Amino acid sequence: MMALPVIIDCDPGIDDAIALLTAFVSPELDILGITTVCGNQPLAVTQRNALQITALGGRDDITVYAGCWRPLLRPSIHGQFHGNNGLGGLALPAPRREVSAVHAVDFIIASCRRALEQSRPLTLCCLGPLTNLAVALRIDPTIAEGIERVVLMGGAFRDNGNRTFSAEFNMLADPHAAHCVFSQQFAITVLPLDATHQVILTPEHVGQFTRCAGRLAQPLGQLMAFWDRNDVARYGSRGGPLHDPLVIAWLLDKALFTSQQARVFVEYDSPQLLGHTQADWYGKSGLPANASVVTEVNASGVFDLMLTRIARYGEQP
Template sequence: MKSVPIIIDCDPGIDDTIALLTAFVSPELEILGITPVCGNQPLERTVRNALQVCELGGRPEIPVHAGCFRPMLRDPIYGQFHGKTGLGNTVLPDPVKTVEAMSAVDFLIDTLERAALSGEHVTVCCLGPMTNLAVALRMRPQITRGIARVVMMGGAYREPGNRTMTSEFNMLADPHAAHVVFSSGVPIVALALDATHQVMLKPEHVAQFVSVSGAISKTLGELMAFWDRNDVARYGSRGGPLHDPLVIAYILAPQLFETARARVFIEYESELCMGQTIADWYGKSGREPSAEIVTKVNAEGIIAFFLERLARYTEKVAA
């Protein structure tokens, strides 16, 4: 089976880290590059975190390209659930590998233009604010011809927001970028809070992951334990939602998800509703659908999927 070429655009981030570690041990994926962006933390920190996670996961050969240091038009905001460094209380060694000279935006343009010429279309995985991709699209709109699809985590449709009453963090952090991407005509699969809140990483799951994940077990346990929101009133249980990892799971195990097509609109003018994502489920706008929105997730299947993948770190040590 031929591997799927992907770019992972992210802002690590605890849940980004789990997504990256999963992708690293998935031979079905050809990771062309990682493009950190300002999001959960300032750019300097998200780049450093990405470099450290590459070394933790044993994939130092994957290039890391530094992205945009701020949103397109608004002032930066940062994540609230990832601790001071973005990795909770976990301290990783200083990275040996270094960031590439080429910027993330230039890397996206170059890679996607070459993909368009060769017919090898690339899947762009957006795990954070979509600034890098939006800037690339504004600079070279024709790169859409090199994109197979964008699989992204962000938004809230029938769920309330997690950063404001109406808005999810990634969309609020750069709503103008989200508007550019959702208006670009590229195929989009959207994993919003409606999907990610269906998969809670509970304390009993953390114990399972620690028991199977070999060389990364201590670090993974620390990250996952820090991710516990302990907010039973909102989520119905202890634990934290598996946001960004579901992007990787969707690519590798789409049978665990159900979707519905809808036109998506992003609010980028009203301060009250800034970053709100609105889905036209019933064609009221008269506009064609612009995204496949994930509506249902097989939570038990997802936990089993990640257990199987992260257990491969034990196999790597054994090998």
């Protein structure tokens, strides 16, 4: 079976790092490149983190492309749960490579054009704000024909927001970019907080991961331990929600997820509701569905899947 061609657009970020490390040892995915964006941290930090994570995962063969340094229109905001360096204070060796001289937006455009020429459309895995993809689509709207699907982590529908009372961080960080992406014709799969809050990385899970991770045990354990929100009232236990890794898990085993089609709207004008996502579940808008929204997750299945992948690091010399 031919591996699925993907670009991973991200803003590492602890949960981005866990998602990348899972993807690196998944042969079902042909990772064409990693593009970084301003999000959890400023661009200079997210691109450095991406380089360090590729080195940690033994995947220096994957090129990192630096993208947009700020949102389309609004001022930049950054994540609150990732520590000063975006990786929970984890000290990693200096990157062995530099980012590509090619801008991430140019790489996305070129990759989509090539995918269209080769009749092999690609999948974009968007783990952060959607600025890079939105800019690429504004420069060349025809690249949408080279995209089979966008799988993104973002939004909150029946759940509350995690940055404001109604907005999830990725949507709030660049709501204008999100509106642009949801206005396209390609297939979109959305993993909102409604889904990610069903998969809580508890201290017991952290122990399982570190016992099987081999040389990654110490850095992975530190990343995961820092991610513990210690908010039992909200999450029902110690731990933190596995946001971004669910994008990779969905690509690897869709049977673990239940979805519902809906028309998704992103609020980009109201100061009070900026970044709010609204799903029209029942066609009240008169507009066709533009996204498949994940509503239920088999959490134990996701952890089993991720454990089998992370265990592959323990099998490496």
